[in-house]
Amino acid sequence: MKDKSPIGLETIEVAPLHEVVYQRLTHALMSGQIKPGQKLTSRKIAHELGTSDMPVRAALMKLQSLKALDQLPNGSLTLPVMTRQRFADLMSTRLVCEVAAARAAADAFKKAELKAIQNASSALTQAAKNKDIDDYLLRNYEFKFMIYRACHSESLIFLIETLWLQVGPFLRQFGSSYAGNLEAILDIDYHEEIVEALGRGDGDAAAEALRKDIADGMAFLLEHGEFQ
Template sequence: MDAEERKIPSHEVTYARLRDMILYGHLAPGAPVTIQGLIADLGAGMTPVREAIRRLTAEGALLPQGNRRVAVPQLSSEMLDQVAFARLAIEPKLAELAGGRLTPAQIDRLEAIDGKVNRAIEAGCLSDYLAANHAFHFALYKAAEAPVLLDLARSLWLRAGPSLRAVIARYGRETAPDLHREALAAMRSGDAKALAGAIERDIQQGVDHVRQSLAESS
């Protein structure tokens, strides 16, 4: 397994690891992210860590504090509104574009991923759920072949990531309508518009969850 990693630069690996920590809510909002701390935790050199932090700062996943430190941002209500607006503007479009290009094999793959999502919900494993949900959305979005919009979506998910941690408390989302299933049905029938609509409602649902969690914790 070392033979593969040897080809990937260390700063890419470090970036991916830090990104996933943020994306899956392993870092608390407001927690300081220090270079030295990551060197110790990830066992990486200084330069790779610096670059990972810079990249994620540029993507909005980390917030520079006035002094020259960075921290995990705490999403305020206003920022959540902005993220929600942008996600609702970008991601349904990605879904619509993807809708016209999906092959049956890709739909099968998405259905398999959605199975993982449901299993994670049943097992009550939030970490798995967040990873599988992310995989589902981005496997779909990647099919749109729209790299610019894909990058924007990635940035927006990163901004929302740390706050998903707050959802841990109110983790009873099985009652909500399963919009992934609706999306899959739209894919099978080749209805790109319906697919976009399902994704739009899925996003809205997720944002409402986070908004309620933030309201409760404040």
């Protein structure tokens, strides 16, 4: 008789296609890869991703419910109009959620996570020196979310992701505001101070450095950004 007892293998989990599409789109939105005003249609996105139309529609509907996209009369979707008041509200809420996550991360992160955060910080600095706004926005997103995920609070991460879905694309205005001198953005970027504080396990210092990072960026764009 053959032995049918389990041998300790874990089941293979495959994410539904619509969830994979949703993750691709949220990553593009939060890292500023989709430009404000850019129209999105399920057909074009499905063609680019090599999928059918249905999982893309499901992902777009979910993003619309989170106020990351607005529907136009012709059925296509676009990023919501960014007003000065809406931007200030989103950034002020970021100050509450992200500062709390940074403080918690100082007590919860693992050594491997700190090393990854340090590497991401170096890549962020280099992107600014290279004057590459696309790479800078991507590295900025990766750096900050490594910190937030290190706090291991699912509720905080969900709230922060929802905020970034709305504000991430507008951060592209840093590129036009600095008119080719993107390296100057490092004057209002405190990621190195955040890393140093996390390395010391100083949650208050990490939270304060992140607060200044968000607040200074908010002040700069409120002064120099183009709002509708």
